[in-house]
Amino acid sequence: MKKVIAIVGPTAVGKSALGLKLAQEFHSEIISGDSMQIYRHLDIGTAKDSPAELKAVPHHLVDICDPDQRYTVKNFQERAKKIITDLNEQGKIPFVVGGTGFYLSSLINNLNLGGNSTGDDKVRQELLEIEKNDGVGRLQSILKSEDPIAYRKIDIENSRRLIRAIEVIRTTGKSITDQNNGNKWANFYLIGLTDDRPKLYERINQRVDKMVEMGLLDEAEYVFKHRETFVQAKNAIGYKELFPYFEQNTPLDSCLDEVKKNSRHFAKRQFTYFRNQMDVDWYNISDDNNYQKTIEKNIIKFVGGHND
Template sequence: MTKVIAIVGPTAVGKSALGLQLAKEFPGEIISGDSMQIYRHLNIGTAKDSPDELKMVPHHLVDICDVDQRYTVKDFQSNARKIIQQLTKENIIPFIVGGTGFYLNSLIQNLDLGGQQDADDSLRSRISKIEQEQGIDGLQDYLQQLDPKAYQKIDIDNPRRVIRAIEVFETSGHSITEQENGQSFAEFYLIGLTDDRQKLYQRINSRVDKMIDLGLINEARPVYQRQKDIPQAKNGIGYKELFPYFAGDASLDECVIEIKKNSRHFAKRQLTYFRNQMQVNWHNISEEPDYLENIRTEVSKFLAK
């Protein structure tokens, strides 16, 4: 049976560092499970591993799209599955690292993501108007009212996924979550990292400050300038919050505060999703001094079964 290790948890908790360490030790290769790290040139705001870290262990599904390209959960599911199957043939352990819960869930449960009815032009036009006038927040509010079940389960920070959920419900009267799962093609072991809330929030705030120091402003400016051409990438946390600064409507300090706030909210949503939707083996990095050694032991046992 194909075996896959997945490392999940809230943003800034240390998933990437753990993935690098485990992939070097066992050995394996890393498949990014992040919906924004697919984009070339968006490096700082997406918290990609550094160029040196990317060289330590082969990475997949990083820097595979230009910012104007769409990338769906179905694309991830298909690409990740092919990579997993190829690595397994080569006796290499696949390590999926990332915080986009629905991406990972689509892979684990082998969700049937095709075959839904298509929306008509009038519906697409109505949804497009909401997106243009109210942005991702308006789409999220509409989905929450229309299909609360989907709002709780899907990746609501991905506008394409939110739009698709709205289309499916409006067209069929059924939630996009009411899908049959296919037969699993692999055995997954999920490692979850978490931390005490205040410590996690401090880590998030520090990470945002570091991103600013590393040049996030210059990285985000072209996203603002091309926002009409990049409907998916422009909604990434760390980018959209700076748009008022570029437009002269807010100070940089105000926008940085907004990035930190949205990152904290995102971390909370990530934890809620992983705890409610998946069977995760959790490790609190503050309360468990030997968490790294414990994880090594768990991975060894899983791979030896």
């Protein structure tokens, strides 16, 4: 059975830094589990590792698409599984690092996400038309009727999640949240990082300020100017909140406050998702000064050998 280590948790908690350290320690490679780091040219708002960090440890599924390209959960699942298989065959246990819960769930639970048949495309187009004409509320009603389990578990404010969930139930007959609708194909050790909420929120606020110093406004303006074609990227936290500033409707400080607020809310949703949907071994980074050493020991146990 293949083996994989995943590092999950809320935004700004330190997943990337830990992933880099552990991947170096165990002579392995990193697979990004982030739905926005796939896009080229969007580096600051997506919190990518620096060029030096990307060079220090081989990274996969980073900078693989242009921002105007569509990238699905199924695309991620298929590519990540192949990379994991290849790395395992080389004797490496890969580290999947990221905070996009549904991406990781699709991989861990081997979810049946349907195919790319004409029928699937037809369903998707019908749902996109419903969203355009009737709004998200209509999609929510459809999902509640056709797949009440998914309605209770996924983020129903996210139209892409709604469309995908309806698409899967209609094309496969199975709920997208059914953890038994795929065959177990790998053993995962899930490392979860968390922190006391006030400390985590302060880390988030500080990271937004640092992003601004690094050039977030220029990057967000680039997305704003291409918002008609950057269909997925334009909805990322850190970009969309700044659009009113570029439209000269809202002061910059107010927009940045909105980035921080939405980032804090996102962190809360991430933690809730991982806590409720996955079997995670949690580590509070403030409570345990030696949590990294404990994690290393547990990884060695999971691998079933010794770290060379």
